[in-house]
Amino acid sequence: MRMELTSLTTIPEIRPGDNLGALIRQAAEQENQVIDEAVIVVVAQKVVSKAEGAIVDLRKLHPSPLAQTWARDWQKDPRLLELVLMQTRRIVRMDRGVLIVEMPTGLVCANAGVDQSNVESPDFATILPKDPDTSARLLRSNLGCGAVVITDTFGRPLREGLVDVAIGVSGLAPLEDLRGRTDRYGRKLIGTVMAAADQIAAAAGLLMPKHAGCPVVLIRGCSWQKSEESARLLTRDPSTDLFR
Amino acid sequence: MRMELTSLTTIPEIRPGDNLGALIRQAAEQENQVIDEAVIVVVAQKVVSKAEGAIVDLRKLHPSPLAQTWARDWQKDPRLLELVLMQTRRIVRMDRGVLIVEMPTGLVCANAGVDQSNVESPDFATILPKDPDTSARLLRSNLGCGAVVITDTFGRPLREGLVDVAIGVSGLAPLEDLRGRTDRYGRKLIGTVMAAADQIAAAAGLLMPKHAGCPVVLIRGCSWQKSEESARLLTRDPSTDLFR
Numbered sequence: 001m002r003m004e005l006t007s008l009t010t011i012p013e014i015r016p017g018d019n020l021g022a023l024i025r026q027a028a029e030q031e032n033q034v035i036d037e038a039v040i041v042v043v044a045q046k047v048v049s050k051a052e053g054a055i056v057d058l059r060k061l062h063p064s065p066l067a068q069t070w071a072r073d074w075q076k077d078p079r080l081l082e083l084v085l086m087q088t089r090r091i092v093r094m095d096r097g098v099l100i101v102e103m104p105t106g107l108v109c110a111n112a113g114v115d116q117s118n119v120e121s122p123d124f125a126t127i128l129p130k131d132p133d134t135s136a137r138l139l140r141s142n143l144g145c146g147a148v149v150i151t152d153t154f155g156r157p158l159r160e161g162l163v164d165v166a167i168g169v170s171g172l173a174p175l176e177d178l179r180g181r182t183d184r185y186g187r188k189l190i191g192t193v194m195a196a197a198d199q200i201a202a203a204a205g206l207l208m209p210k211h212a213g214c215p216v217v218l219i220r221g222c223s224w225q226k227s228e229e230s231a232r233l234l235t236r237d238p239s240t241d242l243f244r
Numbered sequence: 245m246r247m248e249l250t251s252l253t254t255i256p257e258i259r260p261g262d263n264l265g266a267l268i269r270q271a272a273e274q275e276n277q278v279i280d281e282a283v284i285v286v287v288a289q290k291v292v293s294k295a296e297g298a299i300v301d302l303r304k305l306h307p308s309p310l311a312q313t314w315a316r317d318w319q320k321d322p323r324l325l326e327l328v329l330m331q332t333r334r335i336v337r338m339d340r341g342v343l344i345v346e347m348p349t350g351l352v353c354a355n356a357g358v359d360q361s362n363v364e365s366p367d368f369a370t371i372l373p374k375d376p377d378t379s380a381r382l383l384r385s386n387l388g389c390g391a392v393v394i395t396d397t398f399g400r401p402l403r404e405g406l407v408d409v410a411i412g413v414s415g416l417a418p419l420e421d422l423r424g425r426t427d428r429y430g431r432k433l434i435g436t437v438m439a440a441a442d443q444i445a446a447a448a449g450l451l452m453p454k455h456a457g458c459p460v461v462l463i464r465g466c467s468w469q470k471s472e473e474s475a476r477l478l479t480r481d482p483s484t485d486l487f488r
Contacts, residue, residue, distance in 0.1 A: 001250070001251045001253070004246065005247045005447075006246045098486060118427045119431075120429055153436075156400065157402060157488075158400075158487065159409065159442065160439065160479065161419045161437050161439025161440075161442065162437060163438070164443065165403065174405075175404060183457075187363075192397075194397075194406050198403065205443050213428045234403050234405060235402070236402055236403055242401070243401030244402075
């Protein structure tokens with residue numbers, strides 16, 4: 001088996017209202033890359049958020065006392081914390097300067113995905129796309145590709161370092177269930193459900209270093225299970241999570 | 245940027261004492277794949293364990309009362325549980341049939357990496373290589389490649405599904421520190437330490453489905469930070485872990 005990942009290097013700066021799909025198609029054409037049903041297109045959340053206008057002017061926010069206290073204690077911008085709390089359904093951890101929250105979509109991540117990297121002015125921050133599965137589905141139909149994965153960069157319990165994970169998918173099963181299949185000795189594989197979309201996100205992440213401005217990666221030669229399921233399946237239910 | 249992953253499909257069944265490096269070289273040659281300094285070789289733990297004889301005859305184990313009780317309560321093989329406890333320095337979670345332990349290397353994982361998939365007889369199970377970094381270093385010098393990553397398949401807190409992670413590395417920095425670099429607006433990237441080795445493991449994992457018997461993947465076109473650091477850097481220190 002052979003798999004090939006190519007990052008598009010000519011995606012322009014994305015602004016609110018831009019047709020991201022059209023800009024990806026243009027970049028691909030310019031770089032002689034074919035996008036068809038055999039291709040998975042992986043897109044960094046940042047450009048999806050920018051295109052969808054999921055950018056917030058921090059000067060318009062009024063930090064709550066909680067945001068102000070936490071900002072003072074940990075030398076942070078209270079407006080950013082207010083924005084995090086606005087995206088929060090439940091606080092999972094709030095300790096040692098780290099704020100890990102559950103968002104209305106169920107997604108658990110640090111700072112609710114609020115981020116200022118690759119944003120023009122310190123008075124602005126991006127938030128996650130409102131419905132990343134829908135963003136992925138629209139991009140997929142615009143691009144005519146086999147599947148779309150929208151990724152963000154997350155920290156992890158137990159392990160150091162950040163990895164890219166899937167926050168929105170279209171066209172592929174986020175979880176690939178191998179239960180019932182057998183290994184090379186005919187033994188049933190037990191409990192083998194692979195987080196395929198997260199592995200795809202991590203693979204593409206290798207070609208999306210934060211300082212390089214390459215927010216789109218095309219993957220060819222990767223087999224996947226077709227599906228219209230949501231990336232929400234990747235969020236562990238608190239009732240089965242021994243670490244919640 | 246363009247990255248290419250190729251799985252070797254002609255690796256034979258590995259037995260204790262086999263020269264894994266030589267078998268990988270033979271398979272690569274047969275498949276017309278060049279292994280040189282530009283290549284990262286990713287190897288599944290299972291074949292490393294087999295070659296190193298890290299296979300245990302369960303019939304020789306005497307399950308402790310703890311192993312027996314847990315096995316009875318959750319319909320498991322008490323001998324397997326005894327083997328898990330033998331690899332355990334500390335129990336992190338033991339709940340609802342799931343046993344997550346800290347191993348002497350600091351690695352935290354379910355069942356201490358004890359596994360029966362792709363093992364010939366139900367009376368045997370593999371354990372993790374004793375020192376995966378050393379295994380990686382020996383393979384790297386045997387193969388003459390740029391870097392080696394040894395992977396295993398782990399579950400995760402907060403997110404569903406398994407992903408492949410790096411348990412041993414040689415020649416590449418397991419964590420890639422982008423702090424101090426700037427984004428496209430000249431803003432310093434804060435706290436951006438990528439788990440590069442885990443992203444490489446996950447990428448290769450896409451070509452190593454458990455039922456396919458493809459335990460070796462060659463990666464070309466992936467840039468990496470050269471380093472002789474240990475994969476242990478990927479294990480989060482309990483003092484910085486809000487989920488321990």
